[in-house]
Amino acid sequence: MKPSKVNLIYYSPTGTSKKVLEGVAKGLGINGVEHIDLTPAEAAGKSHIVPAGELAIFAVPVYSGRVPLVAAQRLKTVKGNGTPAVLIAVYGNRAIEDALIELKDITTEQGFKAIAGASFIGEHSFSNDATPIAVGRPDKEDLEKAKAFGEKVKAKVEEMEKLVEVKIPGNKPYRERNPVPRAPETTAETCTLCGACTEVCPTNAVTMTDKVETVKESCSACSACVKACPTGARIWTNEGVKKAATWLVANYSSRREPEFFL
Ligand SMILES: Cc1cc2nc3c(=O)[nH]c(=O)nc-3n(C[C@H](O)[C@H](O)[C@H](O)COP(=O)(O)O)c2cc1C
Structure with missing residues (x-):
């Protein structure tokens, strides 16, 4: 049995995670797509249930190798019922570290079953003309890979009843979050x-x-x-942000590529 509907669930302040998710949805080719956008401030007060016969695809950015704190809180407003879930972490060309395993743990706790995962690259939130980091990503090539990932997921969910949990990289305990630099x-x-x-x-x-x-x-x-x-x-x-951006340019300018966990 195929999923009756696809739910795109995301937290994406600068829009790159959302773009990747839409690319993945293209590859899925399943009619009936619902967006659950956890980004706006109003999202904090809403709640959602995604039934077992549907598919959930989650996408969040990576902040200091973790799920952003605000996203972690808002993900708790979405409940599954043994619902299969695809997990995506979008990062600014440095590293995902423990973000994807944390996303798996949060969504499992919420009643989802992780059946696939992926990491993609998005333009770094701190990128600007003086310190460009992963500018324009996800680009055309990334979005083709997102579609290809969606096609692999589509093949996998043809038989929902046979789905097994996927192994996701990451460490526990998770790395400590960096203090939040405040504010622009x-x-x-x-x-x-x-x-x-x-x-x-x-x-x-x-x-x-x-x-x-x-x-x-x-x-x-x-x-x-x-x-x-x-x-x-x-x-x-903020001097910390400026220093971090300069360090990222010096050390993380060589192009990283998306990875799939299926
Ligand atoms: C506070 C903060 C911390 C970040 N930490 C990381 C990190 O640890 N590794 C990394 O590669 N990118 C990091 N990034 C970059 C974002 O993961 C990246 O820009 C992502 O594409 C943003 O997603 P969005 O467009 O959906 O908001 C960080 C960004 C912010 C704002």
Whole structure:
């Protein structure tokens, strides 16, 4: 028996995890796709159930080798019932470390059964013109690989009743999360008060009156606001982020490729 529906479940502040997921969905070619977007701040208050006869495909970015804390919290709003799940971690060309195994543990706890996994590369959230890291990824080649992965998953789920749990790389205990660098700043001279930064913030950390203000403690460093700003007024001035970006360029500029775990 094939799955009756595919649920794309994602947390994707700068959109790369979502793009990969849509590429995978193309390869699946199953009619009936539902999006469960855990990124907007409102997602925190909703809950979802994905029944056993359906398929769940989860995608999250990697933050310091782990599932982002906000994503880990929001994933707890999605319940399965022995539902088969495909797990995807999207990282900024450095490493996934324990993110995928953590995603497996979280979703297993929520009632899903991991039947396949993959890692893909996305433009680094801290990438900019001065420190470009994995710019433009996932690119055409990545999206072809995402589709090919979807086709492999499609073949695997032809017989849902025969699915076995997949082995996922990673260590336990997971590596420690790095402290969150807080937060991007707004250059008043170039800010047009368009509100894009407030709209995309997954944690409602950015507010706007006659100027843009940020509740630093609520910022998750996802950089959605920086990437969404049409005038480049929203920027990282934090020395830690600048140093990290320079270190990433020096050490992690050679192209990494997606990996499948089937
Ligand atoms: C706080 C933070 C920590 C990150 N840590 C890692 C990491 O450990 N390894 C890595 O390769 N990329 C890391 N990244 C980059 C993201 O995983 C990458 O840019 C991803 O494509 C973002 O996904 P999104 O577009 O769905 O938000 C980090 C990004 C942020 C904001």
